[in-house]
Structure formats: structure tokens, C-alpha cells
Amino acid sequence: MSDNLIEIKGVRHAYQTASGPLPVLDGLELAVPEGGFVAVVGPSGCGKSTLTRLVAGLMKPDHGEVWLHGEIVKSPRSTVGMAFQNPVLLEWRTILKNVMLPLEIVPTKMSKRDQEERARKLLSLVGLEGFEDKRPSELSGGMRQRASLCRSLVHKPEVLILDEPFGALDAFTREDLWQTMHQLKKEEPFTGVLITHDLRESIFLADEVIVLSGRPARTQYVLDVTLKGPRDINHLYTPEAAEMLNTLRHQIEIAQGRAPAGSPVPA
Amino acid sequence: MAYVPSTLTAPDSPSAGARVGRALVSRAVIAPIAAVVVFLILWELLVQAMDWPNYIMASPSDLPAAYIRFWDLFLVMGWQTLWRTVVGLVLAVIVGVLIGMVMGFSRTMRDALYPLLVGFNAIPKATVVPIVALLFVGQHDFNTILIAFMISFFPIAVSVSIGLSTLEPEYRDILRSLGASQSTIFWKIALPKTLPEFFGALKVAVTLAFIGTNLMEIVSPHGRGLGALFDSGKTNSDYPLMFAVLIALAFLGIVLYYIVVILEKTFAGWAERAPT
Numbered sequence: 001m002s003d004n005l006i007e008i009k010g011v012r013h014a015y016q017t018a019s020g021p022l023p024v025l026d027g028l029e030l031a032v033p034e035g036g037f038v039a040v041v042g043p044s045g046c047g048k049s050t051l052t053r054l055v056a057g058l059m060k061p062d063h064g065e066v067w068l069h070g071e072i073v074k075s076p077r078s079t080v081g082m083a084f085q086n087p088v089l090l091e092w093r094t095i096l097k098n099v100m101l102p103l104e105i106v107p108t109k110m111s112k113r114d115q116e117e118r119a120r121k122l123l124s125l126v127g128l129e130g131f132e133d134k135r136p137s138e139l140s141g142g143m144r145q146r147a148s149l150c151r152s153l154v155h156k157p158e159v160l161i162l163d164e165p166f167g168a169l170d171a172f173t174r175e176d177l178w179q180t181m182h183q184l185k186k187e188e189p190f191t192g193v194l195i196t197h198d199l200r201e202s203i204f205l206a207d208e209v210i211v212l213s214g215r216p217a218r219t220q221y222v223l224d225v226t227l228k229g230p231r232d233i234n235h236l237y238t239p240e241a242a243e244m245l246n247t248l249r250h251q252i253e254i255a256q257g258r259a260p261a262g263s264p265v266p267a
Numbered sequence: 268m269a270y271v272p273s274t275l276t277a278p279d280s281p282s283a284g285a286r287v288g289r290a291l292v293s294r295a296v297i298a299p300i301a302a303v304v305v306f307l308i309l310w311e312l313l314v315q316a317m318d319w320p321n322y323i324m325a326s327p328s329d330l331p332a333a334y335i336r337f338w339d340l341f342l343v344m345g346w347q348t349l350w351r352t353v354v355g356l357v358l359a360v361i362v363g364v365l366i367g368m369v370m371g372f373s374r375t376m377r378d379a380l381y382p383l384l385v386g387f388n389a390i391p392k393a394t395v396v397p398i399v400a401l402l403f404v405g406q407h408d409f410n411t412i413l414i415a416f417m418i419s420f421f422p423i424a425v426s427v428s429i430g431l432s433t434l435e436p437e438y439r440d441i442l443r444s445l446g447a448s449q450s451t452i453f454w455k456i457a458l459p460k461t462l463p464e465f466f467g468a469l470k471v472a473v474t475l476a477f478i479g480t481n482l483m484e485i486v487s488p489h490g491r492g493l494g495a496l497f498d499s500g501k502t503n504s505d506y507p508l509m510f511a512v513l514i515a516l517a518f519l520g521i522v523l524y525y526i527v528v529i530l531e532k533t534f535a536g537w538a539e540r541a542p543t
Contacts, residue, residue, distance in 0.1 A: 091460075101442075105447045
């Protein structure tokens with residue numbers, strides 16, 4: 001046993017397609033300690049979303065094991081919260097009722113009033129106070145994504161899985177939401193996995209960045225992010241951030257097959 | 268202190284919304300009535316200008332006399348047409364939703380049933396009427412309802428199946444990752460998300476069901492419904508009566524259509540975007 005909350009050991013997986021099996025994961029290793037936040041980056045189509053579905057228990061790997069809190073994941077668990085690039089809010093519900101959706105499914109000891117209070121607290125935490133009774137269609141893309149984050153946290157999940165949640169937002173809204181994430185983490189501690197294509201986002205939010213190789217994906221490189229705790233956008237313009245970004249960019253080039261493995265990081 | 272981005276502003280005041288609401292209502296009521304009046308005037312003018320006799324085309328000014336003379340028949344037969352259409356429609360909704368669910372959730376059933384359904388729908392229902400009339404001789408109400416049902420369930424089945432099969436996988440994943448059962452996913456997400464498509468199809472089905480009812484009433488002579496009244500106008504060369512029946516049918520169709528619109532606003536009003 002280890003003290004990691006999430007642990008993925010030697011996972012291999014292939015999808016069955018009309019033209020034969022398509023291997024997507026081959027030798028995936030990942031460990032996140034309790035309270036840790038890990039970002040996963042890699043070339044497009046390398047199996048990052050498959051990784052989220054594995055951790056959420058929505059599918060089982062062909063080989064290897066996915067451990068969550070000392071138990072092997074075999075089926076969906078209510079201790080997981082998810083948010084996607086598409087906020088997938090239910091258009092016929094108000095924002096408040098959308099945020100409360102998980103509490104209707106996950107068994108909870110909270111009274112109705114406490115549930116509503118918790119949802120309202122989360123909404124005000126992400127700056128959506130006053131929008132509780134609006135419908136999703138009345139909100140901007142960034143506001144919808146904020147509401148989606150609240151929904152993923154409302155049932156106090158042990159693990160938060162974020163699959164490119166900021167990918168469809170404009171650059172300024174995205175930076176706003178990065179800061180919201182740090183705010184949320186301070187007030188509502190969680191253990192998280194973030195899938196992203198944005199290297200700046202990965203070092204701004206995570207404690208550790210994992211670079212996956214091209215398909216079939218294995219863990220190619222692990223970067224320990226030297227920025228700690230809540231961060232400021234200005235931290236992204238320091239020499240140490242530039243160095244980390246440079247290293248990650250080089251690793252992505254290796255993963256894409258555009259630079260030889262083991263070649264030196266360009267200055 | 269919570270981080271609150273400066274771009275977020277407070278929701279707008281309710282009084283502005285109420286004003287917009289009133290403007291919308293008056294537009295929704297006055298515009299269609301004006302359109303009907305204009306249509307009737309143009310119709311009258313056309314008949315006058317072409318100097319058509321009644322047996323070619325009756326004019327709106329001929330109709331009140333027909334309505335006054337046959338008032339009781341219009342009420343009785345209009346009711347017969349209306350209730351049989353509604354029962355046929357209700358059946359079409361039940362069966363159409365069930366077929367749509369089967370096809371929406373199972374790829375195999377979709378592949379299997381689509382050609383059958385399309386083929387069935389392509390058969391002109393006028394040719395089915397005599398078959399049904401012979402099959403269930405004397406069951407006038409049943410036959411009429413059956414044709415109304417057969418002609419109107421197809422768009423409902425297709426729309427429900429498309430609504431269910433195009434549900435984005437993330438919607439499913441959000442609930443499945445929390446351990447929700449298939450039936451919870453259906454009631455909480457799949458069903459409400461399909462409602463706008465369903466009501467769109469129901470609007471088409473309403474008018475189709477009237478066509479079905481009247482096909483049976485006109486072709487099979489059992490003396491019930493507005494179709495039979497139309498037929499008797501034809502036999503007696505009472506052309507204003509025939510046109511009066513057509514207008515009465517149009518009126519019933521509009522009434523039923525607006526009932527569907529009210530249901531749609533109640534259950535799927537969220538799908539309507541505020542005008543910009």
C-alpha cells in the first residue's frame with residue numbers, strides 16, 4: 001500500500017475498431033498524493049481522455065490497475081467529480097439546480113437546505129453570486145464553465161477530474177479561471193488530475209506535469225513544478241517558469257517524434 | 268475574500284423583462300389575427316375579380332349563411348372529428364415515443380426498424396383506408412382513430428430516436444461517473460433534452476392526424492365527422508358548405524396546434540432563446 005490517493009500502474013488499453021485493435025495506452029504510470037494536483041499533457045489523440053474515463057471508472061483497462069484511495073477501480077464511484085471542455089449544463093435547469101444535480105444522485109447526509117447553501121457558497125466562491133436563478137443559455141461561456149466547476153465539487157469528491165475544462169475559452173477568461181481554480185483549491189481542498197493542451201496552464205495550476213508519449217501513450221516525462229501554492233499570473237514570466245516551459249515544449253516535440261529522444265533541451 | 272472577476276455584472280431588472288413580455292404577447296396575438304384577416308380579404312377579392320360562381324370557388328362572404336344553416340351539424344360533427352383526432356394523436360404519442368426510445372437507445376434496433384418505418388410511411392394512407400374499413404367493418408370510431416394514428420406517429424418516433432441517439436456522451440458521463448442508473452439518466456437528462464424535438468414533431472403530427480381522420484370520414488361513408496359533412500355538401504352540390512367545412516377543419520387544426528404550443532411553453536420553454 002502507498003499513501004497515494006490516485007495510482008495508475010502499468011495500464012495498457014486498446015480500442016476495438018473496424019480495422020483491428022487500436023492501442024491507445026501502453027505503460028501508463030501516474031501517482032497523485034492526497035491534496036496533489038497533476039497535469040497531463042501530450043500530443044493530440046494520445047489517449048488523454050481515455051485516462052480520465054479510466055480514473056472515473058467509466059471503463060476498465062485491458063491490463064494494469066487503477067487504484068483510488070486504496071481500492072481498485074472497477075465501476076463508477078460517487079467520490080469523483082468531473083468537468084469537461086463542454087460545460088454540459090442542463091439547459092432546462094437554473095444554475096443553482098444544475099450545481100445541485102450530483103447531490104440528487106450521490107447518497108448524502110446533507111439536508112435540502114444545507115445542499116442549497118453549499119451550492120450557493122460554491123457559486124459565490126467562483127463569482128456567480130446573483131446568477132443562481134438564471135438559465136445556462138443566459139450565461140457566457142466562461143460563466144458556464146465556472147458553474148460546471150461548482151457542480152463537479154458540490155458533493156465533496158475525493159478526486160476532481162478536469163478534461164480540458166478551459167480549452168474552449170478565450171485567453172483572458174482562461175487566466176481568470178486559472179485564478180478561480182487556486183481560490184477553489186484553497187477553500188475546498190481536492191486531489192485533482194487536469195488534462196490540458198496548454199503548457200502555461202499546466203505549470204500554473206499543477207504541482208507536477210506528466211508528459212505522455214504519442215499513441216500508444218506511456219508516461220514519458222515527469223516535471224516537478226517549482227512554483228508552489230497559489231500563484232500569480234506574473235509567475236509565468238519568471239526565468240524559472242520559462243525554463244520549465246522550455247523543457248515541456250522539448251518533451252512534447254519528442255512525443256510528437258519531431259526531436260530525438262534524449263536530445264538536449266535547446267537553450 | 269473570494270476572487271470575483273470584474274467582468275461579471277448583476278442580472279438585469281425585472282421591469283424591463285415585463286415590458287418585453289407584454290410586447291411579445293401583443294405581437295403573438297395581433298400578428299396572426301391580422302394575417303388571417305388579410306388572407307380572407309384577398310380570397311374575397313380574388314373571387315370577386317375573377318367573377319367565379321360558387322361551384323368553382325365560394326367566397327368568405329358565402330360562408331356565414333352555411334354556418335348559420337348547419338350550426339348544429341357543425342357542432343356535433345366537429346366534436347366527432349376532434350375527439351377521434353385527439354385520441355389518434357395520443358396513441359401516436361405513446362407508440363411513437365416507445366418506438367423512438369427503442370431506436371434511440373439501440374443501434375441495432377435503429378438499423379432494423381428504420382427501413383420498415385420509412386416504407387410504411389411512404390404508403391399513401393388513402394389506399395390503406397379501404398383496407399382498414401373492410402378489415403374492421405362497422406367499427407367507425409376505431410377505424411378513424413387507427414388512420415389518424417397511423418398517419419401521425421412517424422414524425423414523433425423519428426424525432427425522439429434522433430433526440431436520444433444524439434445525446435452528447437459527456438451528458439451521460441456526468442451522471443454515470445456518479446453511479447447513476449440508466450433509468451436515472453433517462454429521466455433526468457435524455458427525456459427533458461429530447462422535449463424540444465418532440466414538440467416540433469408533435470406540431471407536424473397534429474395536422475397530419477386531422478388529415479387521417481378526414482380521409483376516413485370522407486372515403487368511408489359512415490356519416491360521422493366533418494369529413495362526412497363535406498361529403499354531403501358534395502352530394503348536394505352545396506359548395507359554400509364544402510368550403511365552410513374546410514375552414515372549420517382549419518380552425519380545429521389551429522386550436523389543437525396552439526394547445527401544443529402552450530404545452531411546449533410549459534414543458535420545454537427553456538429551449539426558446541430570449542430575442543436579441
